[in-house]
Amino acid sequence: MTSPAAVAESSAAEPRSSEQLIRAEARLLAHNYHPLPVVVARAEGTWVEDVEGRRYLDMLAGYSALNFGHRHPALVDAAHRQLDEVTLTSRAFHSDRLAGFAEQLAALTGLDMVLPMNTGAEAVESAIKVARKWAYEVKGVAPDRATIVVAGGNFHGRTTTIVSFSTDETARAGFGPFTPGFRTVPYNDLAALEAAVDETTAAVLIEPIQGEAGVLIPDDGYLTGVRELTRRAGCLFIADEIQSGLGRTGRTLAVDHESVVPDVLLLGKALGGGIVPVSAVVARRDVLSVLRPGEHGSTFGGNPLSAAVGSAVLDLLATGEYQRHAAELGQVLDRGLAELATSGAGVTGYRARGLWAGVDVDPALGTGRQISERLLAEGVLVKDTHRSTIRLAPPLTITEDELHTALAALRKVLAQP
Template sequence: MTAPTARARPRSSAELIRAESTALAHNYHPLPVVVSHAEGVWVRDVEGRRYLDMLAGYSALNFGHRHPALVEAAHRQLDQLTLTSRAFHNDRLAGFAENLAALTGFAMTLPMNTGAEAVESGIKVARKWAYDVKGVAPDRATIVVAADNFHGRTTTVVGFSTDPVAREGFGPFAPGFRVVPYNDLPALREAVDETTAAVLLEPVQGEAGVIIPDEGYLAGVRAVTRDAGALFIADEIQSGLGRTGTTLAVEHERVVPDMVLLGKALGGGIVPVSAVVAGRDVLGVLGPGQHGSTFGGNPLAAAVGTAVTELLRTGEFQRRAAELGRVLDAGLTALTGRGVLAHRCRGLWAGVDIDPALGTGREISERLMSEGVLVKDTHGSTIRLAPPLTITRDELVWALDRLAAVLSA
């Protein structure tokens, strides 16, 4: 008789981190926490320690970890159909597109998977539109983008990044992009000409440190693009779907772009789902075979994405983000001069500039981790706060108290 195989002993956080360093490419530098379970706004590591998640997967977890409605939608779809490819129709995709149109006000959807794919797709559509509709000479279309942008990690996108870490060692890069300072309308006007297919901007620059433009900037961008006969593309992959207190961040200025890029929260933290949404006059330029994705619009993604739109349909999460955003803003204002140099807050999303004398952003993040709060640094001594929109007021205040304790230690 064969002796029973002993169950492997669960590995500790330190052991798992060491194993990752050997087996994985070192393209990330995570905080030294190994999450094994999560629910709502709380996560637990392999040793059982609990942490309040104040990052929410860079807004991919706007509805918290394992939201019951999203998990139920995924489970139900797993029992029926997960993938057909777009070679065939599936019974979930039409409803997803209809719901997204009702939520955003844009008639057509181009479903993709990741945020970077949505950006690449938006660029392709804008160029095709420029040639077919605007009449730009072949291969002469340009797209104007903003400095300090973050639109993804593909070679096209990093080619117009101004972050040397993102760019260096990955060239040569695709031509056709003009970079202007963010929040600078005169520079934008100067860059736009008859070859401009589109202006591509984040309504709030997330990776740069939650940079909020001046009031009137987005409306000015809309006016410049309209006058030039160019498209305005809003990258709402992080800022959209409730994060800033409105369904889309452009709503703060009552601006309607020609195209919106969505992702992250659209998949509910369960599956990668992204989308380009626009009017028929824009997305209608695509014909069969000109763009595609094997997994884009798959039934599982469509089922979860539909459930996400249902959660947002009532406006509850948008209202929560706006109301709790005021609590977040007030809490950070109270810490100004007590370790916080400045902060920028829009809805439940904040960039917090810590006094460099107290530590780098990474060091502050590690100290907060030891207090049971997970955040992520960005450049220098700036940290980002973006909790799930399901967080309670008491939980948010507790996190701010932990930040105060770290800054005063």
């Protein structure tokens, strides 16, 4: 009788088609995702290739995790070099990479201290803990009474605490009981935010641009208003820039569009260059200093491999090249979407900043999922969100010709009966 190990080894050695691999995933993996029917085997720059050799223009970029494209040479080189040295020490010991990474990140953001983690959700959870601890030790909120104000339509992750303050029932249904201590107000509504803040408020946690909600961009002055309000109220402003940060909007950070500096900044996705998961809480010294040994941690957070790749990412951002490119091609993207929206082509609305856009398609033409599947057939990868909205977020390395290719494909699928 053939052993399970032998069967597995034999199966792994045999080339399998996209259809076979998709069926295998459906049988073996939890169904917490509904991916498009494409099986990526290779990638470089802005393009990916499936197991049959078909090429696709990547207009999603791993939800901004691939801001610098697939396998950017400088990032791959940094990872290779670090793999030959040391990959993990845990934070039980120091490493020769971590201090330099933290120095670069603090300098880039204009803040003082760094708490390295792995995933975006971990950064959010860490910030919640830090904000509560700060409220008790610095602000003087009574024990276990701290509140955090959040915005409706938010997406900060899917851990139990985070879905406790989500307004997306798909993320919440069946996962209670929920963590208390949060107040939800409408996004982009300063009056509602001010009414929700009181002496128990530890922090206001918002996305400067709401990505999962459809790339919702607040009114000019909203972020400035949040900064002024939190300063007056004596609470923290936590900006979740896990998707919007690191060049995506044409600036290093989305808050830079209003020259706002939050008390706490959350980064992730692009910080790992699409190679390793890297996230960070970056904050003022008096905020992060509330943590003491044993109160928070992560075995992999700040490991030498992630620090080396993160440092290489920060080197790329320090040139300003990617921010400028995103701003310049963002104008091309905006013009292309404006043309579709005003020409009766089936785009009922859109929101764009830099190389990031949410595009609302006439529901009569199909759901966001159906539009994404039609674009897949045209060799362009996007992802839907919320009914008939699709998101465009290509690598910041995309060329103008490639961007026009994507827009032409969108125009074509919208014209299909």
